[in-house]
Amino acid sequence: MKTNTISRAVYLVLAVVVFTLYGCGGGGGDGGGTPTVSGVASSGAPMSGLAFLKDSANNPEMSTSINAQSGAFSFNVSGKTAPYMLRAGTLYSICNGPGTANINPLTHLMVADAAPFANMSSMNSFYNNPNGTQMGTIFGNMSTARQHLQLKMQQLLNAYGVATVDPITVPIVIGQGMDRMFDDVKMSIDASGNVSMMYVNGTAAGTAVYSGAMGNMSGGTMGIVVTPPTTPPVSGITITPSLVKMQVTGTQQQQFTATGINTPVTWSVVTANGGTIDATSGLYTGPNAQGMFLVKATSIADPTKSATATVQMGSGGMMM
Secondary structure, three states: OHHHHHHHHHHHHHHHHHHHHHOOOOOOOOOOOOOEEEEEEEEOEEOOEEEEEEEOOOOOOEEEEEOOOOOEEEEEOOOOOOOEEEEEOOEEEEEOOOEEOOEOHHHHHHHHHHOOOOOHHHHHHHHHOOOHHHHHHHHHOHHHHHHHHHHHOHHHHHHOOOOOOOOOOOOOOOOOHHHHHHHHEEEEEOOOOEEEEEEOOHHHOOOEEEEEEOOOHHHOEEOOOOOOOOOOOOOOOEEEOOEEEEEOOOOOEEEOEEEOOOOOEEEEEOOOOOOEEOOOOOEEEOOOOOEEEEEEEEEOOOOOOEEEEEEEEEOOOOOO
16 A cells, blocks of 8 residues: 555656646647647547637737547647647637647646636636736646646546546547547536536436536546446437537527437436526527536437537637
8 A cells, every 4th residue: 555655646746747847748840840739629529610829928819720520720839928728619728838739628627727717707708818927827737737637537537548648738539548538428617617527428328427616626526437338339319519609698599409219309408507498399598608518318218318419608709
């Protein structure tokens, strides 16, 4: 027991040193000296649309296209001041210079923990008008945030074989490792900054994995962790659209539809205070609050089969 404790302590010290020194993955050039920040934006399936970057000097926001098949993106950061804060959809990441900076649910939680940001509104406001000194402090706290993540969610990360990897710098392969985990475990954040992670696939669908305040991973509570099946489960349900982006401006509605072998379905909103949906028709009404919310379609014939769609609520002109 003593040997294991010492080994764990040594590992954490080394993790802090490595993450503090590098922050972003190696590389960051095109062979001709152009400094780049690149990575993969994913939350299970690869994200699409645009990725965005703000530097510490509050220069105009940069944008670049995300490859819809792989989730890959890249920024030329020539003339920009590090650290850089990145976002795609509702998710954030951070980098201290050229290199790899993925964007996914765990990078988001790490940035929120390092700041700390109490809710999505405070996080979005900082991104819109960043302070260089504070951004440097956030990046300096990322090694600690990484420790909080690995200690709090150790059992979940172990289940998917990613206990020792850094969500920001690890090579992301769609459908494998960490991305496979994002397929099975979805995250939602309500307007007050309450984070919920739950299984959405297989026999564990609907089971809580983690809950806690957005800016305090150490204070969060782990739920039940199950061993993922060798073959990813198939729900037989496809929700259209799978991702909806709205502005918090009055009443917002979206019609969801479900197709597949396990339809018809019953509709529900997974996230607390995440709006309402007609259980039969799938007509969703969004809340008057920023956040990331999950809508669920559950098979009537086989309640173990379900699928989820994500609703992203932004405000102030920022389409999250």
